[in-house]
Amino acid sequence: MQTKLSRRDFLKLSGATAGGLFLFSKPIGMNLARGTRPFSLHKPIGETPTICCFCAVGCGAIVAAQDGRVVNLEGDPDHPISQGSLCSKGIALAQLNTVDGEINSRRLQKVRYRAPGSPVWEEKSWHWAIEQIARRIKGMRDKYLITADGEGRTVNRLEAIASLGGAALDNEECSLIVKAMRALGLVYIEHQARI
Numbered sequence: 490m491q492t493k494l495s496r497r498d499f500l501k502l503s504g505a506t507a508g509g510l511f512l513f514s515k516p517i518g519m520n521l522a523r524g525t526r527p528f529s530l531h532k533p534i535g536e537t538p539t540i541c542c543f544c545a546v547g548c549g550a551i552v553a554a555q556d557g558r559v560v561n562l563e564g565d566p567d568h569p570i571s572q573g574s575l576c577s578k579g580i581a582l583a584q585l586n587t588v589d590g591e592i593n594s595r596r597l598q599k600v601r602y603r604a605p606g607s608p609v610w611e612e613k614s615w616h617w618a619i620e621q622i623a624r625r626i627k628g629m630r631d632k633y634l635i636t637a638d639g640e641g642r643t644v645n646r647l648e649a650i651a652s653l654g655g656a657a658l659d660n661e662e663c664s665l666i667v668k669a670m671r672a673l674g675l676v677y678i679e680h681q682a683r684i
């Protein structure tokens with residue numbers, strides 16, 4: 490019967506074999522020890538499995554970080570969906586955190602708002618942004634909801650707002666968004682991947 494060896498199994502086996510050779514072959518161990526300085530095997534770098542956030546495929550990646558910076562990122566061969574592969578967006582995932590060894594200072598972490606006609610971007614809180622979105626949706630719906638068509642049939646549709654989903658949304662998020670938009674009466678519901 491053929492046994493399938495995963496990447497992790499392979500690394501464990503290689504480590505055990507190398508350790509065995511080191512322990513039991515005294516001359517090799519002595520030669521290695523001679524003229525070298527002791528070093529710690531406990532480096533602060535750990536591999537952490539993660540999921541790519543860029544689209545709903547959800548490929549698996551293994552990320553290694555040191556001092557808060559990503560030092561390596563690669564596809565996870567043990568992941569059941571992607572089996573070690575990442576597309577060009579996925580392989581650039583590390584840049585969310587680190588660019589050329591430094592924390593990516595260009596990543597926006599706060600709300601930026603530019604009022605209509607204004608050339609200035611203002612920094613706002615998440616609370617402010619969510620309240621604004623809710624107020625504007627309600628205002629548009631109150632003003633533009635079409636309750637009946639030309640023949641008096643109830644339609645309750647809102648043509649003044651459109652919804653555009655993004656590729657990072659997964660199935661469950663898309664399902665909830667469509668339910669919420671339909672409840673508001675939207676008819677123009679699209680997704681970035683279909684454009």
Ligand code: SF4
Pocket residue numbers: 541542543544545546547548571574575576577578579580
């Ligand atoms: S963006 Fe690419 S790597 Fe990331 S989940 Fe989608 S297909 Fe996978």
